[in-house]
Amino acid sequence: MLYREAGQFKTSYSADQALLPIAQDRIGLLFILVVAFIALPMFASDFFISSIMIPFLVFSLAAIGLNILMGYAGQLSLGTGAFMGVGAYSCYKITSLFPDLNILLVLFLSGFFSAGIGVVFGLPSLRIKGLYLAITTLAAQFFLEWCFIRIGWLYNYNDSGAIEVPQRMLFGLAITGPHATPVTRYLVILTIVSVMTLIAANVLRGRIGRSWMMIRDMDIAAELMGIRPLFSKLSAFAFSSYYCGVAGALMVFFWLGSAEVESFDINHSFLIMFMVIIGGMGSLTGCFMGAAFIWVLPVILRAIPPAFELNILAATMEHVSSIITGVLIIFFLIVEPHGLARLWRVGKEKLRTWPFPYAT
C-alpha cells in the first residue's frame, strides 16, 4: 500500500526511461544521500567511517567495475585485483612526478592507465570465450603482480617495495596522507563514487550498455544488429578497468595510506567477485549490497566474541565468515541466482501488492 505507483502515470518517454521512475524510489535515494553526506559525518564515529564506510565505498566502486565486465558484458574476469593495482601505482607515479597537480585530477588520469592495460588483456576476448577467457585475466593478474614487484620505478625504488601516500591538499584541507581526517577522506570518496555511479547508470541504460548486454546474450545476433564485437568487448574491458583502477587508487590514497603488492593479489580479485555474485550480476544496486555484505559480515562476526565475552581468536572468526560466505553464495545460487539485488526487487514487487499476496 505504501509502495504503490498508483497515480504515477508517465506522460512522456523520457519520464518512462528515467533512472528511478517510481517516486518512492526517488525519495528513498534522496534519504540515503542525505544520511550519507550529512548525517554520517556529523554523528558517526571515526571507526565506523574509516573501517566500514570507506572500505564499503571503495569496494562498491571496484564491484561496479567488475560487474560491468561480468554481469553486463558477460566476460569472466579474475584480474580485478591487478587492475586496481595498476590504477594505484599510476596514481602514485603521476603524483610523484607532478606533485603540484591536483590529486583529483591525478585520480581521473590514473584510471586511463588501467583502462589501457585492461584493453590489452581484453584483446584475446575477440577469439576466446567463456571459461577460456578466465585464463587471460589470470595471466593479467599474475603477470601484473610480478610487474609490481620487479619494476622498481613503480614504487620509486624504495627498499620495502611498498608505497607511502604523500600529503595532498584540496581547498587548503589535507585530503591524503597522515593528516587527512577520516571525515575528509570519506566525503571525497563519497562524492567520487556517487558521480561515477551516476555515470555508470547512464551508460548502462543507453546504447553502449545495451550493446554490451547484446554481446553477452547472443553475440552472433548482436553482430547482425550491427554491433562490432571488437569495439564492444574492448570498450567493456576499458570502462570496467577504468573503474577498477580508480577504485584501486582510492583504496591506496584515501583508505590505506600505503600499499604493497599483497593489496592487489588474487585473493582480492576473488573478494570482489564474491561481492558481485552475492550482490547480483547485472545490477548496480547489487554492487553496493554485495560490497556491504562481504565487507561488513566479517566485521560483525569479529565483534561478536568480545561483545559476548567469548574468548575466540579473530582468525577463527575469519574462518567462520569464510564458511558463512561460501554457504551463502551456494544458497543464493540455488535460491536466487541473481543475488541480493533480485531479492530486493522481488521484495519491492511484493510490497507493491501488499497486503495482497499476488501481483495482477
Add this chain to the structure above:
Amino acid sequence: MESFSAALDLFFLSPFREMTALPDLLLQVIWEGFVSGILYALIALGFVLIYKASAVFNFAQGIMVVFAALVLVSLFDLGVPAWLALILTIGVMGILALSIERLVLRKLVNQHEAILLMATIGLTLVLKGAGQLVFGGEPKSMITEELGLSTGSSDWEVFDGIVIFQHIDIAAAVIAIIMVAALALFFSRTRIGRALRAVADDHQAALSVGISLNQIWAIVWFASGIVALVTGIMWGARSDVSFALEIIALKALAVLILGGFTSVPGAIVGGLIVGIGEKLFEVYWGPIFGGGVEAWFAYVLALIFLLFRPQGMFGERHIERI
C-alpha cells in the same frame, strides 16, 4: 644495431648455450619440470573427471587436494596407523562427495554452467574456512614413509655431473601414469563411462534415458576426491601440506587449456608441457627478467596457445548453429 643483436643473443641464443654448457643441470631441470608437470597433471585430472562427466568446472579441486591431505595427516597425528588413516580418508572423501552432490549439485541441475562454476567457488570458501578451522593454518608434513613410500634418492652420474632423482618423484610419476591409463580405459570402455559422457553432454537428455544423475555425480566426485587425495599425498611429500597449494592449483587451468577440458591423456600432456616449460623458462630465461617468472609463465603460455587454437589442443571445435 649492436644492442639489437645483443638483445637477440640474450633472448634466443645464450639460454641455449647455457643449456648445452651444463648438460647435467639441463637434465635435472627437465626432470624437476617433469615431476611438477606430473603433479599439475594430477590436479588437472581431477578437474577433467568432473568436467567430463557433468560439464561443471570444479573450482574447489585445489582445496579438495589440501583438504584430503590434511585429513590424512591429522588422523595420523591423532594416533591412527597410516594404512587405516588412508582408508578412513578415502571414506571421508566419499562422504564429502555425497554431501556435495546432495546439498549443492542436486539443487542446481540444468542451470547454466556459470552458475555451477560459481557454486564450486562458494564450495571452495566453505572448505577453506572449515579446513582452517578444524586443522589449523600451519603447514604440516606429509606422512610419506609411513605410507610405504620411499623418501630416499638415487644419483645418476652422467655428462660429467650428477642428476639426482628423488624416489618419491619416481613413485609419483608411476602412480600418475597408472591412474591416467585406468581412467582413460574406464571412460571409453565401460557402461558407466558412457553414462558419464552422456551426462556431460546434456543433463536433461541423460535423465530422460534413465541415467541416474545423482548416482553418476556422486561417483564422479568421489573419484575426483580419490585423485585429490593421491595428489595431496604426492605434493605433500615434496613440500609440506599448506593452503598455499590452493593457488598453485590455479595453474591447472593452464594445463586444461593446453590439454583440453575433457581429455584424460590431455591432462598429462598438458601438465608435462606446463611443468617442463615453466622450469626451463625460469632457469634459463628467468635471470633476464629478474627471476620469479614461474608465477606467470604457465598462464601466458596458455594464453598464447589459445590465440592460435581457441579450443585447446585436444578440444573440439565448437560450431555454433543458428
Add this chain to the structure above:
Amino acid sequence: MSANVDTQSIGDVQASTRENTALDAKELLLSVDNVTLTFGGVKAISDISFNILKGEIRAIIGPNGAGKTSMLNVINGFYHPQKGRISYRGKTRKRMKPYQAASSGIARTFQNVALFSGMSTLDNIMSGRSLKMKRGLFWQMLNVGPARREEIEHREYVEQIIDFLEIAHIRKQPVGKLPYGLQKRVELGRAMAMEPELLLLDEPMAGMNLEEKEDMSRFILDLNSEFGTTIALIEHDMGVVMDLADRVVVLDYGQKIADGTPMEVQSNQNVIDAYLGVAH
C-alpha cells in the same frame, strides 16, 4: 513568378519519379550466382543461382536439410561460400561480415529464436536501432541533451513497431518468459527496427496455430506493401507460400530444382516428387 515555376517543376519531377519507381520496382536487389558451400566433406549448397527482385516476397522452400538456412546464412555473411558470389544492389561482395550485411540493409530472423534473453521486449527491439544511434560516450555518460533526445527519438520509432505488431502489453517483460509465438513476433520487430531493405525470415511461422499464422502473414504482407521491404522467406506451410509469395525457389539436397511463381512451382513434377507429394 519564380516560385510558380519552382512548384511546377517539382510537380513534374514528382510525377516522373513515380513513373521511374514503377519501372524500378522490379529491379534486381540480390543476385546469387553459382554459390557452392561445403562443410568438411558435406556439400550444403551446390552451384545455386537465383535472384531476388526489389519489393517482392520470395519464398525458399524444400525438405529439411536442403540447405535453405545455409543459404540465408551465406546471404547474411555468416558463412562464406567456397565458390560463387553474392551481389547486393549491384555490388559484388567478397567476404562480408555480418555487421557489414546489417549496415548495408539486410536484417534477419532465425529458426530458433535468437532474442537477447536477458532483456525486455522493448530493449530487444531497441537493440535493432543500434546502427542508427550515433551519440558518443561522452553524451551517453551524462544522459542529457543529445544522447537523451536520440534515445527518445528511437523510442518513438520502436513504439510504432510495437503498435504495428500489437505487442504493447508485453513491452517491459523479459523475453525469456514469453510464449514462443510472441517471441517470434518480437524477433520480427527487432528486424524491422533496423529499417532493412531486405528482410530474411527463417520459418517465421514455425510452431504457430492457424490464428497466429494469419496474424504473422498479415504483418509480413503489410511490411511489404506499406514499408516496401523486400522479403525472402523460408517456409514449410504451402498454403502460406501460395498466398504470400510472388516467386518461389525450391531447394533439395543443396540444389535448386525449381524457380518461378507459386503456380508454376506447385505443378512442377520434380518438386512434387521431392517435396510436395500428391494429394490423395
